[in-house]
Amino acid sequence: MADDRRQFDLQRLRDLGLDLDSSQDEAEVRSNCRLTQDCIDAGDTSLTLNPQTERFHCSNCGQSGTLRDLVRGLEAGPAAPQPPVPDVLDAEFTEAPLVASRAVARTEPKVLHLEEGRRVRSEAEVRAEARAARRAAREGRHTGERLIITLLALVFLAAGLAAAGLSGFANYQAFSRSVADPLQSGVWGWTGVIAAIISFGGFTFFYWHTANGRMKEGVRALLFALAGGGTSIVGTQMYIAANNQAAAAEQVQAGSNRDVLETQIADWRRQLEGIPPETRSVEGLEAYLAEVERVGRTHQKPYRDAQNELGLARRRDELQTRIDAANAELLGTGSGDILVQAQTRTSIPGWFFALMLELFSSQGTSIGLVALLILFGRPAVNAGTDSANPQAAKKN
Known part of the structure; x- marks a missing residue:
């Protein structure tokens, strides 16, 4: 279950535009950070991911957390820099704009910034692909x-x-x-x-x-x-x-x-x-x-x-x-x-x-x-069932 979740998160990160295959080190992957606009403008590989511990850290913006947190941050889009808050707030001129900006932030829909021609696959599809890969490997090992x-x-x-x-x-x-x-x-x-x-x-x-x-x-x-x-x-x-x-x-x-x-x-x-x-x-x-x-x-x-x-x-x-x-x-x-x-x-x-x-x-x-x-009959039936009915595969 944990392995399927990690594979799903890594696939979502690839779909969101992170290059996770260019690094030669399997224990630590470095990529461009897209959490903030400053990190995007910098263009350096400040984002470090560890697939084994499922943690990430950005040396530029200082954000860190789990892979799921990184997925959510990328789905929300780059965070805009917050304007400085004055020490003394004039209720007559500042309270209404602040309330309006917060309401807009709450109601604005989250937009997924994906590369052209790529689609975010569901968790059931990722699990079905992983199960099919394991089945193919098992069939290769059990030929004798x-x-x-x-x-x-x-x-x-x-x-x-x-x-x-x-x-x-x-x-x-x-x-x-x-x-x-x-x-x-x-x-x-x-x-x-x-x-x-x-x-x-x-x-x-x-x-x-x-x-x-x-x-x-x-x-x-x-x-x-x-x-x-x-x-x-x-x-x-x-x-x-x-x-x-x-x-x-x-x-x-x-x-x-x-x-x-x-x-x-x-x-x-x-x-x-x-x-x-x-x-x-x-x-x-x-x-x-x-x-x-x-x-x-x-x-x-x-x-x-x-x-x-x-x-x-x-x-x-x-x-x-x-x-x-x-x-x-x-x-x-x-x-x-x-x-x-x-x-x-x-x-x-x-x-x-x-x-x-x-x-x-x-x-x-x-x-x-x-x-x-x-x-000779059941493997083909199972494969067809998993690919045609992801919900049944998820239950299994």
């Missing part, structure tokens, strides 16, 4: 801070949009499965996507409206955002619950089929034990038979024995394939034991996961967008 916050805002925005995409996918799957008709299924699925969009965009509109004083619009945007967020939470929870139910049904089905599969595996193993262990491989027997057919000895007994052995080898491979497939079915179709997965799966409530996904979606995008609005 703005860069870091901008990068973090973009990261939050990307993470929020990614979470919104997951929430929209879950909503589409959950709502589309709630109806059997294909056309209605698609309509309700896209309704869930719209709810996800409203949830992550509504909170940004809420901030934007409330920051600009539109409280009714802000409350309406908040209601829409909460409605979209609640719908997204329900849709995501339904999608997670449906997946958990499908996994549980698969486990129940695998458990019911386990006894049947184990019985079949035992039967196939008994059949496999009935095949002689010395039976050769299918590839070897097929190569042997092809060579016998080439040389034309198919009428001999070894050829017929090899054909019988080839049938046993193929039966052995078929039984082994069935046993492996049944074991894989018991083990979860090759992806691991179903029972072991059911025991090691982390039990996270569906509503908790849905709530956190909605928070990441709505608040992540809102934080990122609001940070970008503050960094």
Whole structure:
């Protein structure tokens, strides 16, 4: 406040014709005194100002005081020399002229002696200019801070949009499965996507409206955002619950089929034990038979024995394939034991996961967008407000 007052007084002195920029000494400024006509006629730098202590003194006319006193003296104009007062006053001839001169002095308007083309700026304008200068200096110093916050805002925005995409996918799957008709299924699925969009965009509109004083619009945007967020939470929870139910049904089905599969595996193993262990491989027997057919000895007994052995080898491979497939079915179709997965799966409530996904979606995008609005939108708005409305700037 004191600094603004001092800057205002110094600017008024410049507007009133004092040269305060010619001195090289910042602690003490010397200029021509314009308080009296004698000082103006003398034309020397008899006026000394100290901006730090806000005091002045003129060695010619002997006047001194604060900068505000100097401003008032210059606004009143140079003081005319007072006529000497006689020792003996004749009431008949001197009282009336003295009273008349005093009345004229009281009623004569004060004239501001300004240089041509210059205007006295108001205190609010000087404060607005000083505030704009400080803001420009602060923005220059905080370039690195703005860069870091901008990068973090973009990261939050990307993470929020990614979470919104997951929430929209879950909503589409959950709502589309709630109806059997294909056309209605698609309509309700896209309704869930719209709810996800409203949830992550509504909170940004809420901030934007409330920051600009539109409280009714802000409350309406908040209601829409909460409605979209609640719908997204329900849709995501339904999608997670449906997946958990499908996994549980698969486990129940695998458990019911386990006894049947184990019985079949035992039967196939008994059949496999009935095949002689010395039976050769299918590839070897097929190569042997092809060579016998080439040389034309198919009428001999070894050829017929090899054909019988080839049938046993193929039966052995078929039984082994069935046993492996049944074991894989018991083990979860090759992806691991179903029972072991059911025991090691982390039990996270569906509503908790849905709530956190909605928070990441709505608040992540809102934080990122609001940070970008503050960094790149608010300074211009403030500057325009201060210059267009000095009274508002004065109140602030």
